[in-house]
Amino acid sequence: MNEKIILGLPKGSLNNVKRGNTHQLFVDAGYEVKGYEPGDESYEIEILNDEDIVAFLTRPQSTPVELNRGMVDIGIVGEDWIKEESVLRESNTIKIGDLDYGKTRLIVAVPKDSPYDNLSDFFRANKDRKTPILCFTEYPNLTRKFIMENEVYQEIYGDAVPFVQVRGLTDGDNEMVQVINSDGATEVYIAKGADLIVDNTQTGSSLRKAGLKEIETILQSSAGLYASGDCTEEKLDKAKMIYEQLLGAITAKKYFDVKFNISNSKIEEVSKYLIENKLCADEPTINSGSDFSQINVLIPKSRFPEMIDAIKKFDATSIIRNDLKQLVY
Numbered sequence: 415m416n417e418k419i420i421l422g423l424p425k426g427s428l429n430n431v432k433r434g435n436t437h438q439l440f441v442d443a444g445y446e447v448k449g450y451e452p453g454d455e456s457y458e459i460e461i462l463n464d465e466d467i468v469a470f471l472t473r474p475q476s477t478p479v480e481l482n483r484g485m486v487d488i489g490i491v492g493e494d495w496i497k498e499e500s501v502l503r504e505s506n507t508i509k510i511g512d513l514d515y516g517k518t519r520l521i522v523a524v525p526k527d528s529p530y531d532n533l534s535d536f537f538r539a540n541k542d543r544k545t546p547i548l549c550f551t552e553y554p555n556l557t558r559k560f561i562m563e564n565e566v567y568q569e570i571y572g573d574a575v576p577f578v579q580v581r582g583l584t585d586g587d588n589e590m591v592q593v594i595n596s597d598g599a600t601e602v603y604i605a606k607g608a609d610l611i612v613d614n615t616q617t618g619s620s621l622r623k624a625g626l627k628e629i630e631t632i633l634q635s636s637a638g639l640y641a642s643g644d645c646t647e648e649k650l651d652k653a654k655m656i657y658e659q660l661l662g663a664i665t666a667k668k669y670f671d672v673k674f675n676i677s678n679s680k681i682e683e684v685s686k687y688l689i690e691n692k693l694c695a696d697e698p699t700i701n702s703g704s705d706f707s708q709i710n711v712l713i714p715k716s717r718f719p720e721m722i723d724a725i726k727k728f729d730a731t732s733i734i735r736n737d738l739k740q741l742v743y
């Protein structure tokens with residue numbers, strides 16, 4: 415490449431062994447990565463076997479800003495943060511592709527014994543109160559937009575813009591509905607007197623621990639590879655190659671590579687069975703021998719027990735199951 419591509423790798427939940435292990439994804443995709451082990455990340459990360467990539471640590475909250483400004487060329491970030499950054503300003507980012515992990519939902523939550531089942535019920539029940547409604551969130555732009563789109567909010571407050579506070583900075587004119595920036599541990603604000611929170615949820619465990627229930631889903635999110643709109647064609651081509659490599663590792667995890675031996679007299683029958691039951695991609699690969707042949711198929715992991723059962727009925731022997739490292743279509 416003429417110029418190196420600058421990659422932003424996420425710190426936090428998207429590089430956590432129990433959540434979204436981006437480090438492991440790069441390793442599985444065949445990259446030799448140094449300085450990006452979860453919990454022990456360096457600011458500059460080395461990708462030893464691809465000299466075209468320069469990698470830096472980024473916070474998902476600010477990755478979209480860095481992409482919009484062309485400070486990094488590409489980055490892995492949750493779609494929730496891309497959307498939060500583009501509520502008020504047009505985004506200068508291009509989605510290269512989804513990576514199918516870091517899956518969360520951005521939700522509105524209230525105490526679990528509240529009588530409200532949705533945000534409309536909440537606004538209706540609180541319309542005559544004299545003190546401001548307080549909502550804490552790490553996503554003030556998406557939250558304010560969602561509130562303003564609510565029909566009951568519009569009936570009560572018209573097009574007044576909820577007051578928003580991000581540390582010292584404030585905006586908006588409707589002081590009766592306030593959206594206040596949180597920097598984490600958002601669930602706890604309800605116990606401290608907030609009426610609503612907007613936070614992301616994965617297993618729901620944090621909400622349960624805080625005694626909260628969801629009343630609305632604002633959006634669903636997963637991690638993806640994004641590029642800056644400032645990237646040259648050469649960098650975009652490189653970004654697509656990196657994405658293919660990562661996606662190959664993600665897709666591979668969903669399949670087993672299975673081999674088994676079968677008598678030549680049963681080959682046709684077995685092949686037909688595998689194709690009809692979609693237990694292979696297009697057709698099985700067959701390595702023919704004089705009396706027996708070896709059949710090789712890739713099957714979704716969830717269908718492996720069913721397959722064993724079926725091929726045993728055809729007297730299959732020497733069944734071998736391997737994990738796949740990379741599957742690129």
Ligand SMILES: Nc1ncnc2c1ncn2[C@@H]1O[C@H](COP(=O)(O)OP(=O)(O)OP(=O)(O)O)[C@@H](O)[C@H]1O
Binds near residue numbers: 494
């Ligand atoms: N429990 C989770 N499992 C998978 N992905 C998550 C989880 N929590 C958050 N994410 C995703 O990780 C990205 C960053 O999340 P968030 O803004 O909550 O910060 P964080 O990485 O958890 O860091 P912090 O430690 O500052 O809270 C978001 O795109 C979010 O959707």
Ligand SMILES: O=P(O)(O)OC[C@H]1O[C@H](OP(=O)(O)OP(=O)(O)O)[C@H](O)[C@@H]1O
Binds near residue numbers: 613619
């Ligand atoms: O539904 P769950 O599986 O409980 O996951 C969701 C929680 O994970 C993240 O928080 P994190 O632990 O990163 O801390 P934070 O609240 O300070 O962001 C997120 O902000 C939620 O609070």
